[in-house]
Amino acid sequence: MxxxxxxxxxxxxxxxxxxxxxxVDGETVVGLDIEIGYNHRGIEKLAESRTWxxxxxxxxxxxxxxxxxxxxxxxxxxxxxxxxxxxxxALYIRSIIGELERLHSHLLWVGLAGHFLGYNTVFMWxxxxxxxxxxxxxxxxxxxxHYAMMKPGGVRRDIPESMYDEIVKVMDDLVPAFDLFxxxxxxxxxxxxxxxxVGVLTPKDxxxxxxxxxxxxxSGVAKDVRRDHPYAAYGKVDWNVITHPAGDVFAKAVVRVLxxxxxxxxxxxxxxxxxxxxxDSDPKQIGPGEGIGHHEAPRGETFHYCRSDGSNRPVRYxxxxxxxxxxxxxxxAVIGQSVTDATIILAAIDxxxxxxxxxxxxxxxxxxxxYTPKDLIRLSREKTEQLRREYxxxxxxx
Amino acid sequence: xxxxxxxxxxxxSAETIAAELSRRFGSKLLGSEVRSExxxxxxVAPRDFREMALFLWGEKxxxxxxxxxxxxxxGFEVLYHFSWNEGDETGPGxxxxxxxxxxxxxxxxxxxxxxxxxxxxxxxxFIERELHDLLGIEFEGRADLKPLLAAEDWPKDFFPLRRxxxxxxxxxxxxxx
Amino acid sequence: xxLLIKALAKSPWVFHLSTGSCNNCDIEVIDALTPRFDxxxxxxxLVGSVRHAxxxxxxxxxxxxxxxxxxxxxEQAAKPCLVIAIGSCALGQGIFRGSYAVGxxxxxxxxxxxxxxxxxxxxxxxxxxxxxxxxxxxxx
Numbered sequence: 001m002x003x004x005x006x007x008x009x010x011x012x013x014x015x016x017x018x019x020x021x022x023x024v025d026g027e028t029v030v031g032l033d034i035e036i037g038y039n040h041r042g043i044e045k046l047a048e049s050r051t052w053x054x055x056x057x058x059x060x061x062x063x064x065x066x067x068x069x070x071x072x073x074x075x076x077x078x079x080x081x082x083x084x085x086x087x088x089x090a091l092y093i094r095s096i097i098g099e100l101e102r103l104h105s106h107l108l109w110v111g112l113a114g115h116f117l118g119y120n121t122v123f124m125w126x127x128x129x130x131x132x133x134x135x136x137x138x139x140x141x142x143x144x145x146h147y148a149m150m151k152p153g154g155v156r157r158d159i160p161e162s163m164y165d166e167i168v169k170v171m172d173d174l175v176p177a178f179d180l181f182x183x184x185x186x187x188x189x190x191x192x193x194x195x196x197x198v199g200v201l202t203p204k205d206x207x208x209x210x211x212x213x214x215x216x217x218x219s220g221v222a223k224d225v226r227r228d229h230p231y232a233a234y235g236k237v238d239w240n241v242i243t244h245p246a247g248d249v250f251a252k253a254v255v256r257v258l259x260x261x262x263x264x265x266x267x268x269x270x271x272x273x274x275x276x277x278x279x280d281s282d283p284k285q286i287g288p289g290e291g292i293g294h295h296e297a298p299r300g301e302t303f304h305y306c307r308s309d310g311s312n313r314p315v316r317y318x319x320x321x322x323x324x325x326x327x328x329x330x331x332x333a334v335i336g337q338s339v340t341d342a343t344i345i346l347a348a349i350d351x352x353x354x355x356x357x358x359x360x361x362x363x364x365x366x367x368x369x370x371y372t373p374k375d376l377i378r379l380s381r382e383k384t385e386q387l388r389r390e391y392x393x394x395x396x397x398x
Numbered sequence: 399x400x401x402x403x404x405x406x407x408x409x410x411s412a413e414t415i416a417a418e419l420s421r422r423f424g425s426k427l428l429g430s431e432v433r434s435e436x437x438x439x440x441x442v443a444p445r446d447f448r449e450m451a452l453f454l455w456g457e458k459x460x461x462x463x464x465x466x467x468x469x470x471x472x473g474f475e476v477l478y479h480f481s482w483n484e485g486d487e488t489g490p491g492x493x494x495x496x497x498x499x500x501x502x503x504x505x506x507x508x509x510x511x512x513x514x515x516x517x518x519x520x521x522x523x524f525i526e527r528e529l530h531d532l533l534g535i536e537f538e539g540r541a542d543l544k545p546l547l548a549a550e551d552w553p554k555d556f557f558p559l560r561r562x563x564x565x566x567x568x569x570x571x572x573x574x575x
Numbered sequence: 576x577x578l579l580i581k582a583l584a585k586s587p588w589v590f591h592l593s594t595g596s597c598n599n600c601d602i603e604v605i606d607a608l609t610p611r612f613d614x615x616x617x618x619x620x621l622v623g624s625v626r627h628a629x630x631x632x633x634x635x636x637x638x639x640x641x642x643x644x645x646x647x648x649x650e651q652a653a654k655p656c657l658v659i660a661i662g663s664c665a666l667g668q669g670i671f672r673g674s675y676a677v678g679x680x681x682x683x684x685x686x687x688x689x690x691x692x693x694x695x696x697x698x699x700x701x702x703x704x705x706x707x708x709x710x711x712x713x714x715x
Contacts, residue, residue, distance in 0.1 A: 038640050039595050040547040042674035044532075045558050049673075061670050064599025064695065080437065108602070127609045145599045145695055210455075210462045210521035223461065228484040229436060229495035292437065292479065292497050294463075305466045305479065318466035325464075325521060374623050549640045549676075558675050 019358035020330070020346055024339050024371075030364050032331055038358070047317035052078055052152060052286050059304070059319060060146055065105045068097050069297030070319065071150035073304040076231060078152040081291025081308050084283045090154035092274040095233040096167075097140075097149050098295065099263040099270075103174070104133040105298035106256045106263075109350050110181055113253060116343045117194060118381030121397055122185060129177040132170050139163065154280030164271050171264040178260045184396045186254060190387045195250035199333040199345035202247055206329075213300020214255045215326045215349045219247035225296040237269040249341075249348040256350075285310065297322055299350045323351045340383040343376045412438050412496050415482055419498075422453065429501070439477075441501040444512050447478070450500055451515045451522075454480045460498065462521045467529045469560045473505040474535060476512060514540035532559040586618035587709055590628035590652070594645055595638025595677070599695040600662035604632055607698040614702055630657040630705060633685070636664035636671045637678045649685050657708050658685045661701055663694045670694075688712070 019038065023031030043062060047055045059070040072094055079086060107130045114122030134144040140159055141147035149155050159167075185191060201211070206221045216223055224241045226234040242258045244251035288310040294303045300322030307316040326349040334345045339361055346359060361371040371379065388394065410418070412432045419440060420427055426449070429441035442450050454460040460480040467476040478500045484493075504510045512529075514537035516522040527546035529535045534557035537543060548556075557563055593601050607614045608621060622628055625648050635641070649658075660681045663669030667680050681687060688711065691704035 037545070037547045037549060038638055040549075040638065040640075040676045041595060041636060041671045042558060042676035043671075046671065046674050058670055061597045061599075061694070064597040064602055067597070067599070080434075124609060127606065128611060131611050143694075144697060145603070207455075207459070207461075208520045210519075212461070223484045225495075228481070228493040229497070230493050235493075290433075290439070290477075290499075292499070294497075301463070303463045303479065305464075305477070307468070316466065316468040318464065320464035324524060328520060328524060331520075551639075 020360075022334070022339065022342055022359065022361040022371075023364045024361045025364045027339050029334050029337055029339055029342055029361070032334055034327055034330065036327065043319060044317055047314055049313065051312045052314065055306075055314060055317060056150055056152070057148065060148065060150075062319060063321060064145055065108060066101065066297040066299060066302065066321070067146050068101050068149060069295050069302045070304070070321075072098055072232070072295040073293040073297075073302040074306075075150045075152045076293025076295065077291040077304040077306045078286050078293070078308075079283075079291070080293055081289045081306055082152070082283060082286040083289075084153050084286075085281050086154055087278045087281055088275050089158075089277045090279045090281075091231075092233040092236075092270045093155045093159055093279065094150065095237070096159065096267050096270045096274075097147060097155075098232065099266045100133055100136060102263045102298045103260055104130045104137075105350075106260050107133070109256055109298075109347075110185070110253070112347060113344065114185075116347055116377055116380050117191070118384040119185070119395060121395065122181070125177075126181065129174065132173065136167060136170055139166075151280065152286065153283040154278070156280075158279050159271075159274075167271050168268055171268050174264055175261070178257060178264075182257050186250075186257065188393070188396060189391050190384060190393055191253075192250065193387050193391070194384055195248060195253065195344070196246070197248050198341050199249045199337060199348055200247045201329055201333055205247075205332045209325065209329045209332075211300070211326050211329050211349075213296070213298070213322050213326065213350075214252055214259065215300065215329060217241065217243040218251035218255045220245040225294050225301045229294065231295070233270055233273075234266070237266050237273065239266050239269075249344055252348045252350075285312070299323055300326060323349070327351060339371065339376065340379040343380045410483060410496070411435065411494070415496055415498060416440070423450065426450075436496050438482075438496060438498045439501065440498065441503070444502050444504055447500065447502045448513050448515050451478065452518060454482070454498065454500070455519050458482060460484075462519060463497070465522075465525045465529065467533050467535060467559070469533065469562065470503075473503060473507055474510040474533065475501055475503045476529065476535070477501050509536060510534070511536045511538055513538060516540055531557075533557050534560065586620070587629045587657075587705065588620050588622045588627055589630045589632055589705065590622055590625045591632045592625075592634070592645065592648060594633060594635030594641040594665070594681070596635035596662070596664050600634035600664070600693075603695045603698050604634065604661065604701055607701050612698040612702065614705075617702065617706060619702075619705060625652045625656075628652055628656060630659055630708065631685070632659050632661055632701075632705070633665050633681050633687075634661045636668045637681060637684075638676060639678050642678045642684065645681075645684060655712075657688045657712065659689045659691065659704055659708055660687045661691045661704065662696060663692060666690050666692055 021033040022029045056071050056074050059074045062070050107126045111123040111126030138144050201219045203219050203221050206216045206219050220243050222241050222243045239262045242255050244254050286308045288308050290307050292305050294301050303320040305318040306314045309315050359373050363370045412435050416430050416432050416438050426446045431439045460482045463479040465476050465478045480498045482496045482498050484495050516526050526537045530543045531545050531548040591604050665681050668677050671677050689704045689708035
């Protein structure tokens, strides 16, 4: 029998500190501890002893899935600080790379959600459809992940015109895949029963926690850095900010799937409109001052701040990933919910991948470990199975 | 998919924002600079920060982005970054978002203390704890400053982002074997 | 022992461990299981407990908080268990070397049999690393 693909390490040791520790009373989550020190790598301190160029490579490795979102925010912070111009072609290339990343990230999330909910074919197919995007990255940038495309003043590599047709073709070929997920998954009555009304965040919750990205837009809060603070080529092409009023996990899934269509649209327009010309203004220094750069990463806004004294290293460098703001919304979203829904609610904000693997549940009264991460995923999948029996449907085969 | 009525969003330019803050806060505004059409930097004293934060977030419905703290030769400073003007109706290309950064300075060199606003603005909880872990800034007005990023075995006086912190390596005893 | 090694090499059960990283290596490890790369044709299966594992795939820069956990997991692994370090961070902490928040590289704590460099290594490289480590074991 084929082993279920578990995401990440699981270990039933009670004293193992977790990213998320749920406190349960019966089957209801009544409390939540969030601990995030496990991924702390001291990047801000490291940045103070790196040159500006090196900082861009460093921040790229904050997160693998939102790999280019940090460099985009980073170089914009440096350009803001040093009042550096960027050639127009480079702006379009930045948007193309940013949107390609959004595609692969959202597809990855759809796959993970499928895994947690017991839709293994969705997992396999979503990750399979990521591959053409990763291949495009490899052709453009030389690496499937960590693209090393951004530099202050522009981008490091050009997209040759010979690749334009291929990029457009990959986008056109992906649209049927988006339709597949939209149809087979979002029109599934079991998923409606499973996800609607689950893990709801109201617009007030979004405002209290200053949540962002699809997490906010799925509660009807229409904030998107690409539109609100236009940068790169986002102000020059036609696209929509996707929102959904319900605020539940279902809404978050809908927003992400629909954003895929918008990303493909943006990429195609950028390829068609991109002017010829230089891709790098080749600045020689970042003058003294302060700069802020931000980018709408797949999970929300990445925000970087830098301070320069005119030398070749930052005096101070601050990074804020989107999940930092979205994580605490779980205090609202998961408390009061059933433990069978805990995994998918926590995954719904699309946190750092390693956060989703480290969830456990302890009994509120005794403090004893009740459910390991593997148990919680199993509970989630069992609930889906039960609903499938009730509705008389089978797992969709795509 | 319909868009719900946006919270805030007013199409104010950076200049009008700076002017409004000046009118509202008068002499409490220790500094104000419009660096570009998207960047406003202002300064208030630590004791006035709470009022400023609640005005920006509560009244003006700004979104709090993050706070960046650092040690300076004269003490400590923290910049709180807010986004003003989001969610306006003008569509792609028309966004007039402005980042308003509020600087708060203290000349206390060993045990800096600032005022917490995390009871009202929940989004401030994590960053106040982080500023405490990494810079040793205390926040009065909040119940606990539980460590956020610090490992249990960090020395009590270890604040890695302080420039006066000379230790490059921490002594972890027999961690290697 | 010979039969054990033969069995292990034929169908390695692998346990994946992340020690504080950007997760790209972790994603590429999972990717190796998807249809395109299909680790299962080598008999490699990802298991949920280190007690069932024949090989430990370690990614990450060894964040200090993770070090006791890594040691504990190694103690629980049934020997023989191969340790394969995946990605620049696991090899030498990669771009994070020198940070106050990371300990020493994996091979200061665990006996590493194979190193798969890359940031991140491609799934093909990861599969090659696992296969090579197993071949080396068979050859013993």
